[in-house]
Amino acid sequence: MLVSDFMSTCTAECTEDTPVEQVYDLMQKCDHGFVIVIDSKSHRVPLGLVSEHSICEQIVGKGRKLRGLTAGSVLDGRIKKVADTATAEECSTLFESTKLAAVVVVNNKGGLCGIIPSSSFDAIKAAAHIGLPAVQSHIGGREFSEFPGLRWVH
Amino acid sequence: MLVNEIMTEDPACCTGQTGLQEVAKMMVDNDCGCIPVVDSENSRMPIGMITDRDICCRAVAEGKNPLDLTASDAMTSTVISVTPETKLEDCLNLMEDSQIRRIAVVDGNGALCGIVAQADVAMSAGDHKTAEVVQEVSRATA
Numbered sequence: 001m002l003v004s005d006f007m008s009t010c011t012a013e014c015t016e017d018t019p020v021e022q023v024y025d026l027m028q029k030c031d032h033g034f035v036i037v038i039d040s041k042s043h044r045v046p047l048g049l050v051s052e053h054s055i056c057e058q059i060v061g062k063g064r065k066l067r068g069l070t071a072g073s074v075l076d077g078r079i080k081k082v083a084d085t086a087t088a089e090e091c092s093t094l095f096e097s098t099k100l101a102a103v104v105v106v107n108n109k110g111g112l113c114g115i116i117p118s119s120s121f122d123a124i125k126a127a128a129h130i131g132l133p134a135v136q137s138h139i140g141g142r143e144f145s146e147f148p149g150l151r152w153v154h
Numbered sequence: 155m156l157v158n159e160i161m162t163e164d165p166a167c168c169t170g171q172t173g174l175q176e177v178a179k180m181m182v183d184n185d186c187g188c189i190p191v192v193d194s195e196n197s198r199m200p201i202g203m204i205t206d207r208d209i210c211c212r213a214v215a216e217g218k219n220p221l222d223l224t225a226s227d228a229m230t231s232t233v234i235s236v237t238p239e240t241k242l243e244d245c246l247n248l249m250e251d252s253q254i255r256r257i258a259v260v261d262g263n264g265a266l267c268g269i270v271a272q273a274d275v276a277m278s279a280g281d282h283k284t285a286e287v288v289q290e291v292s293r294a295t296a
Contacts, residue, residue, distance in 0.1 A: 052210040061178035
């Protein structure tokens, strides 16, 4: 079982100079609520994540004004990357060892190819814990509504 | 397993008059994305829940100045709760039906005494469980 088998390929991306308002619009396009900040559209090397939580922390929590802020101002650079050839166990260990909002999946060139939100892993573990039927979060971009027991995750 | 075995006890909470900047700071300080809103620090009766999404929506989507707003301006007023003696499975079913990721836990007087998040359930399950279910999913979808 490789990471590439269950990662979400729905990736909203932007560069560091993207205004926060545009980043927020991008955020609404993916169920997982993350926008991945990349170095450039050609290389797509992940630099960090923007989420509602990071916006809360970097803007509201610090009393900053929205105008003029860009993705680079509000991104959370504490990301972990895994290769698309990593196993589910390796990914799970990564979530356990460091409290991450998501793990970014990269290809052999270091370019972005997917994302695994911690909520997906939480949902899978919750389902396993109470014995719900096998469920998944984002495999191949399929929606939660297609699977029992996880509609509440998002 | 009961809710009281995995809940976060005495979670950080705020009142309706707490400013959004302070609420955002509480989320950072407590490393969480949701703060219960109570009627007063004495009674701790929950009157709503406020999430980072609520704050973000007011600040960015609606273009309001979050520094001028309070928790009551952004919170969700409907409070769904369980008791510490609720079975975990019933709690999770309620969260699923309500499509929420966190739920308040109240004591016999209706006062906030804990909170259960999906992550709390996940932490109580082992890594091997995660890998097992992921493998089952792979077989199911192959």
